[in-house]
Amino acid sequence: MNSFSTYPSADVIAEAHNRISPYINRTEVLTSSFFNQQSAASLFFKCENFQKAGAFKSRGAMNAALSLSKEELSAGLATHSSGNHAQALARAAQILGTKAFIIMPRTAPAIKVAAVKSYGGIIHFCEPTLAAREKKLEEIVSETGATFIHPYNDYRIIAGQATACKELLEQVTDEPDYIFCPVGGGGLLSGTALSAAYWSPKTKVIGCEPKGADDAFRSFRSGKFVPSTMPKTVADGLLTSLGDLTFPIILEKVHDILCADEQDIINAMRLVWERMKIIIEPSAAVPLAIALSGQINLKDKSAVIIFSGGNVDLNNLLWA
């Protein structure tokens, strides 16, 4: 097992990409004349909403799972998540013939519980507190010997998420001026920033966060870790704090972090559905909301927008 005691190198990310390729989608990069007009830029949309299990999380989860020894793998995987990482890890375990133990708050929406179960994940519920979650996780890990795979604060996860940016840089013809990437715990953003630094050094990576959960923005601007406390946003994949592995990479490699208003997130999401005819989740709309907000002058620039996922409850639309 590779201990990944330092930032994933270009080789480590390239190796991760090769390793996970049989199990993930090389997702499309789409363009939209409507959004090009709206932004006065050339925009490229990396569609991780088309990824297996509906989000980029399948990259990191599969890379982490494939980095385990046969013995480790046979004892299973474990994590705490009620979101896309849980589904992605359950899927990775199912494909590799092992178990995934998923700790979820008992308040998790039924649709997310069902999604994890559809991949054969074994769900353990806990009270919706950090303490209860960690206690339950410890219990499960010590009972089963399963390996804990953190949703983002893990170099194997970061290397896996980094493959989305490596891939998109292969798909667009020129080095983009910008990449707009959502940030929650920072797994995708740190990985994206690493890949951009390795394969497209002139590209500026912009972390994109909802104003209602702006801990990464405040951490980045102050240079000191600020935890996410009482976040409130429709972008339910971006509620968490940065990790002690993701934050230093972000501080070093990310150009800036900007924030989006809630209404702009909802508007951007709806415009994508209407104009591009594709389904993205609220978290995935945050980078576009920021790109359209005018906070950066994109006139005649090229920019990649990462659509991080497409898992929504079609019975509960934000604008209904």
Place this chain on the structure above:
Amino acid sequence: MNSFSTYPSADVIAEAHNRISPYINRTEVLTSSFFNQQSAASLFFKCENFQKAGAFKSRGAMNAALSLSKEELSAGLATHSSGNHAQALARAAQILGTKAFIIMPRTAPAIKVAAVKSYGGIIHFCEPTLAAREKKLEEIVSETGATFIHPYNDYRIIAGQATACKELLEQVTDEPDYIFCPVGGGGLLSGTALSAAYWSPKTKVIGCEPKGADDAFRSFRSGKFVPSTMPKTVADGLLTSLGDLTFPIILEKVHDILCADEQDIINAMRLVWERMKIIIEPSAAVPLAIALSGQINLKDKSAVIIFSGGNVDLNNLLWA
């Protein structure tokens, strides 16, 4: 002006494709491991929901507009449609710097009226009867000298719609066993059947119709034109009768016409949204509903499903 007094030939369709290419999207062909599993087939989805103005109709409308003389064009275009053809024709007129006169029943949904207006279309409302529509159209054409472009019963339209199939045959590596194509007035289906006959003769083209508007099915099976009377289906793009130009092509070149239950159409549409994360309209779900229905044994076959459009009212979802 080409009078198109006979079936569009392969050359005419290829010429149409070249002519319209600067103005339309070469739409993606997507695959889905979920639907491959569901069908036991290799399915390819031709995404005309990603087409300009949200549907394949942009192909035919643009081809018809581009086939007019400068004089004809300057007097404008006219049609009766409250659907995707109206939007497509308004867009073609706008791009080519002329007017589009659109006759719509006064009962047309506000969202469709707004869509036509967004492309600069000039709307004339009429009572929701065939007689009122034709009278109003005659008036407008005689007042303005605009050229009437029928939504489907016109060889220029048929040649334009045929380019979707020509294009998809360039995009898939092998000749598919089947193409599943929706049928309303038959513009897309007759064009698809012609292109398949010219460029992939072993492919069987299946016309796909809702049971609640099965006039094409009954016409095809009986060999005699059966009009659409009192159609009732969620697939609101497929309500019309065949035309005297589309029907003979369909009779000669289409392998079969099959019908889908309403609930299967809704289920197929929702599954596409959930699993493929793309937005298709009800009419576009009819071919998939039929492919999944087991009416044809698709085991180990390859089939193209034409997703004809993606224009839906996001405030009024079928399952809400």
